[in-house]
Amino acid sequence: MSRIGKRPIPIPSKVTIDIKGQHITVKGPKGTLEREISNLIQVSQQGDTLEVVPENNSRTARQRHGLSRTLIANMVEGVSKGFEKRLQIQGVGYRAQAQGRKLTLNVGYSKPVEMDMPEGIQVAVEKNTEVILSGIDKEVVGNTAARIRAVRPPEPYKGKGIRYLGEMVRRKAGKTGK
Numbered sequence: 643m644s645r646i647g648k649r650p651i652p653i654p655s656k657v658t659i660d661i662k663g664q665h666i667t668v669k670g671p672k673g674t675l676e677r678e679i680s681n682l683i684q685v686s687q688q689g690d691t692l693e694v695v696p697e698n699n700s701r702t703a704r705q706r707h708g709l710s711r712t713l714i715a716n717m718v719e720g721v722s723k724g725f726e727k728r729l730q731i732q733g734v735g736y737r738a739q740a741q742g743r744k745l746t747l748n749v750g751y752s753k754p755v756e757m758d759m760p761e762g763i764q765v766a767v768e769k770n771t772e773v774i775l776s777g778i779d780k781e782v783v784g785n786t787a788a789r790i791r792a793v794r795p796p797e798p799y800k801g802k803g804i805r806y807l808g809e810m811v812r813r814k815a816g817k818t819g820k
Contacts, residue, residue, distance in 0.1 A: 647707035651692040651715045654722045659692065661685055666714060670721025673762070673778045677717060683710045692718075720778040727787040729773040730809075733802035736794075737770040745773065749794040749804065757793075760786060772807070 653659060660667040666685060667676045679685065682703035684695045694711040696703040719725075731738055731749065739746045745765050747755040759765050763777045763786050773790060777783045787806070796803035796811040805811060 645708075647694055647696070647711045649711065650688075651694070651711065651718060653687075653690045653692060653718060655690075657718055657722050659687060659718075661687060666717070668714075668717045668721050670718075672721050672724050675717045675721055675779060677713060679710050679713070680706045682706055685710070685714065716780045720780055724776055724778050725780045725783045726774065726776045727783050728807035729775070729787060729790055729804055730807050731771045731773070731804050732796070733794075733800075736802065738767045738773050739770070740765045740767045740773075745790070747790070747793055747804075750802070751794075755793050757790065773804075 654670070657668060657670040660669075664679050664681060664683075665676065666679060667674065680703075682697045682700070683706055684697060686693050686695070692714060694707065694714065696707045731747075733750060736747075736749045738748070743759045743765070745757045745759060745767075747757070749755065759775075760782055762779060763775055763782060766774045766776075768774065775783055775787055775790075777786075791804045791806065794803045796805045796809070798812060798814045799816055801811055801813060
């Protein structure tokens, strides 16, 4: 049995959870999230905690046990606190601008790269070089951050590019001239 799956999920006071078969709806002060979980997993609410239990002891049920618990816990945390990812832009002349739901990146290409943010994601830019993404769905926030980073990943020689805040990029020595 999964050690992560065994842990109960605490429910904050402002969050309500509705379980209808395999469909789970989580409502909180930041918004509402819904998810269908596997038929091999049973979720029950006991007081102010949620218990996730596998239906049987099959390999697939054991695999989905910890995953389902983590997905539900992320939904509860998202509607109560929210999630945030920070990206840092490094390079001479590299900068970002946010206008409503659009992010414009000037990262060394001949034209600026414009990206539309998905529904539920707020984008802000600090000091022209730090992009802050926030939202209630951890999966969408992480995926959007990865898409932005993929526009110009950090390169190992000069370190220029878009990286997560705090990400370490291994630097390589360049050619030595004689």
